[in-house]
Amino acid sequence: MTALFESTDFPESTLIAxxxxxxxxFEAGRRNAGKPIVLCHGWPEHAFSWRHQVPALAAAGHHVIVPNQRGYGNSSRPAAVTDYDIENLSGDLVALLDHYEYDDATFVGHDWGAAVVWGLALLHPDRVNRVINLSVPYLERGEKPWIESMAEALGGDFYFVHFNRQPGVADAVFDENTFQFLRNMFRKNEPPREPRPGMALIDLARAETPLGDPVMSDSDLAVFVSAFASTGFTASLNWYRNLDRNWRLLADVDPIVRQPTLMIYGDRDVVQKSERLTEFVPDVEVVSLDCGHWIQQEKPAETNQAILKWLDQRDARAA
Structure with missing residues (x-):
């Protein structure tokens, strides 16, 4: 299959306060054309993870805005852990709209970016006109803080719990093995593995031989490796270290996402689909693609088609 994108085609970046x-x-398309769309990456990713979507969305008439969120790439990396809570992460996106003088926009998120977009839609519903999220569905708040619930259900070695309760341990391993970790992480068609004791992502970072097939070319992977070699991993892991703080911050917020929403799953993703999505996201359409976790990079053409088709349908309904 012909590559949809060449690394050299990605837009130049601008630093925005x-x-x-x-x-x-990074941005493409017509500014102030009335169709802003903001693409929010996950972990351990980079704005570059949207490289296949940017030209397609720009060609469809959108002003495409792709930030490296705080902690990533050349964006700021504040020192305090609490600087990476959902109020700050969603506040960055609201301020980005203010910078471009947009009242609202369509927000697209993958992985942690999806979690931020869900939170943004709850905390600032008037600034989000549509939601498109990949991989990570809406997470119910529940009665117990999320990390506590995960520890009870999945144990202390589950990576969310480990990042919170053993701060600095995984960070150091990832920093020492940046290329190996990211090469081993961005894979598809991996054979099933038996669960083993210990922290799986630390084992992954130390594994000399990757499993399955690479998600991206060596030159594309080099963009991610270069970024994390420069920044280290701690700032990005601090997003995880705010999960229980986010649980508290969302205590008094209306939990229903009322915006029109597209949810895109990978059928082979390790992240589980939500069985109760429509209870919290009533106006949602669900699309499933035959891929793993790195949806927009594994199936770029299919992802673009799903997004553009849904946006066209929503535009037709609004007309």
């Missing part, structure tokens, strides 16, 4: 930090932002 918002919400007390600077964000490295």
């Amino acid at each position: 918002v919400n007390g930090v600077e964000l490295e932002v």
Whole structure:
């Protein structure tokens, strides 16, 4: 299959001061054309993870805005862990809209970016006109803080719990093995593995031989490796270390996402689909693609088609 994208085609970045930090932002398409769309990456990713979507969305008439969120790339990396809570992460995106003088926009998120977009839609519903999320469905708040619940259900070696309760341990291993970790992480068609004791992502970072097939070319992977070799992993892991803080911050917020929503799953993703999505996201359409976790990079053409088709349908309904 012919590559959809060449690394050299990705837009140049601009540093934009918002919400007390600077964000490295890549953009394409017509500014102030009335169709802003903001693409929010996950972990351990980079704005570059949207490289296949940017030209397609720009060609469809959108102003495409792709930030490296705080902690990533050349964006600011504040020192305090609490600087990476959902109020700050969503506040960055609201301030980005203010910078471009947009009242609202469509927000697209993958992985942790999806979690931020869900939170943004709850905390600032008037700034989000549509939601498109990949992989990570809406997470119910529940009666117990999320890390406590995960520890009870999945144990202390589950990576969310480990990042919180053993801060610095995984960070150091990832920093020492940046290329190996990211090469081993961005894989598809991996054979099933028996669960083993210990922290799986630390084992992954130390594994000399990757499993399955690479998600991206060596030159594309080099963009991610270069970014994390420069920044280290701690700032990005601090997103995880705010999960229980986010649980508290969302205590008094209306939990229903009322915006029109597209949820895209990978059928072979390790992240589980939500059985109760429509209870919290009533106006949702669900699409499943035959891929793993790195949906927009594994199935770029299919992802683009799903997004553009859904946006066209929503535009037709609104007309």
